[in-house]
């Protein structure tokens with residue numbers, strides 16, 4: 001092995017161990033976000049975390065990570081992996097993949113993999129009313145809430161990731177929050193009756 | 195201007211206020227909009243209820259942030275997944291820079 005090769009190998013080893021530390025630190029958080037995106041499809045959640053870890057490592061070795069806010073950076077990559085997986089799924093089923101980030105209505109096919117909130121409660125996946133309310137949302141609204149309200153990414157960045165105008169981010173959030181409040185009120189009323 | 199004065203806990207806001215109340219709640223409203231939203235909410239029962247609830251909801255959602263929550267020791271990727279990821283990383287190292 002030449003000196004240059006040895007230097008390169010040494011660099012990639014140290015990059016790999018640095019990145020492995022980040023990956024381990026955020027493994028649980030990414031998996032949780034992935035489950036919130038994917039519902040009970042745990043395999044899909046694991047698939048997109050795996051894709052995220054590999055795409056992020058590529059960005060890391062190519063110096064495309066600026067060293068700030070690794071959690072937000074990984075969440076962005078995770079969301080893109082999710083949208084990509086969904087697009088693949090759509091194109092496999094003959095639906096137009098380009099429509100996905102912008103289209104509220106054309107979700108039903110992919111969403112058919114996601115069980116209803118009732119099923120979630122039955123399966124005990126998400127027992128909290130807040131999680132149930134979140135999962136009751138149409139996917140396009142749920143992603144906005146996850147990115148903007150839960151992960152606290154700036155609205156402009158959410159708009160950029162989802163390729164939608166910032167006004168659409170705001171209107172989806174408003175609709176989503178209203179629905180969540182209604183679902184939580186109804187759950188509370190049901191609980192009080194029983 | 196009309197203000198709802200109903201009693202009870204109805205939280206359906208006045209239609210023209212919903213967007214402004216949301217922006218007041220998530221702290222993205224410019225100062226004048228925030229002032230107007232709070233002024234209206236203080237006088238309108240439904241908008242007041244909505245603002246209270248949506249503010250609490252956003253606070254709860256922010257507390258759900260994945261990084262803020264502890265992870266159970268057994269709640270992670272499987273060993274097989276990690277092996278696949280490690281192989282992926284090796285492929286990345288082999289492939290030339292773009």
Ligand SMILES: [Zn+2]
Nearest residue numbers: 198208238241
């Ligand atoms: Zn009002």
